[in-house]
Amino acid sequence: MHEGADAAEPRYTRDELVDELGLTAEYAEKIWNAFGFARTSTPDKIFTENELQALRLFAASAEAMPLDAQVATARAIGQTMSRLADWQADQLREFDRDPDVPWTIDQMSAALGQVQQLIWRRHLALALDHHIELESDESQDLVVGFADIVGYTSLSRRIALDELEKLLESFEEQTFEIVTRGGGHVIKTLGDAVMFTTHEPAEAATIAIAIHELSADDEIPPLRVGLARGRVLSRLGDVFGEPVNIAARLAGSARPGTTLVDDSVSAGLADDERFYLRSIPSLSVRGYRRLKARTVEANKYYDGPVVTFGRSSDVTP
Known part of the structure; x- marks a missing residue:
């Protein structure tokens, strides 16, 4: 094995790497495509000794992991890295054009x-x-939340692309901050929507109330939030299960500036004096003909510690 600086120097072409790893052409093509390089091929030496050893471990997992699972893992890595690289490339080009930035790309x-x-x-x-x-089946009881921008489709047709970009960046950045400071975890962003999870209904409700505060200064349009609780499957950085579907349906049915919660979240908040729950008629949405829901908001008559938290104040769930 090569050591030191040599291990970080490109030594192998793609074909040489496949030969070194002893992979079949079919397997290598499946994994390569899953990483997102179906249309990218080069005869140049682009792989290092360190990368060879890392990929050797990945390929060896075939003995314990089905091929479908390996491909799914490679696809998740490839999609995440591709999106990140595209964003980073844009940022680096912008910095490179700035005469005040003294560094090269x-x-x-x-x-x-x-x-x-x-x-x-x-x-x-x-x-x-x-x-x-977590349990061995990777399932757990969580509150799933969706927050999205009301009227985003029509808004995107009315404003310039640079304004739309600033709006989405502001929404994602501030929502991410609120979720993480509130004890939650951002699962993914979907342009005009953010999906997050928390362990407790009170955390989720506190986060939802704070998210709505982002619209107070008109910088961000009115928002709507849906919260649902139940068993979800955690896989490749995402979560799956009925609570995900219900939370999305509730967010889509919520009026601007409101949060809708399912029965399970409502039950978890029922004895918490910081929140006020209000019943609404059952919803008829895709997949659910009579979906029970309630709105949740801060209880204005509660005289204890404040429920909401802003962009600079402390979290007090």
């Missing part, structure tokens, strides 16, 4: 790679600590 890329590795390792450690507590 190569220098910034190298630094960004180190920072990315640092942040990834920290998130992985936290995720591993969290998953130790």
Whole structure:
């Protein structure tokens, strides 16, 4: 094995890498395509000794992991990295055009790679600590939340693309901050929507109330939120199950500036004086003909610690 700096120098073409790993052409093509490189091929030496050893471990997992699971893992990594790289490339090009930025794209890329590795390792450690507590089937009881921008489709037709970009960035950034500070976890962003999870209904309700505050200064249009609680399956950084479907339906049915919750979340908030629940007629939505729901908001008559938290105040769930 090569050590030191040599291990980080490109030594293998794609075909040479496949030969070194002893992979079949069919297997290599499936994994390569899943990583997102179906249309990207080069005869250049682009793989290092370190990368060879890492991919050797990945390929060896075929003995314990079905091919479908390996492909799904590769696809999840490829899709995540592709989106991240596209965004980073835009940012680096913008910095490169700025005469006040003294670094080259190569220098910034190298630094960004180190920072990315640092942040990834920290998130992985936290995720591993969290998953130790989960059951072996990777299912758990969670509150799933969806928050989205009301009237986004028509809005996107009326405003310029640069304004739309600023709006979405502001919405994602501030919502992400609210969710993480409120003890929740952002699962994914969907342009005009954010999906998150929490362990407790009170956390989710507190987050929802704070999310609506983002529309107070008209910088962000009115928002709507849906919350549902139940068993979900955690897989490849996403969650699946009926609570996900119900939360999405509730968000889609909520009026601007309101939060709709299902029976399970409502039951978890019923004895909490910080929140006020109001019944509404059953909803008829796709997949659910009579979906029971309630609105939740901060109880204005509650004289204890405040429920909501803003962008600079402390979380007080």
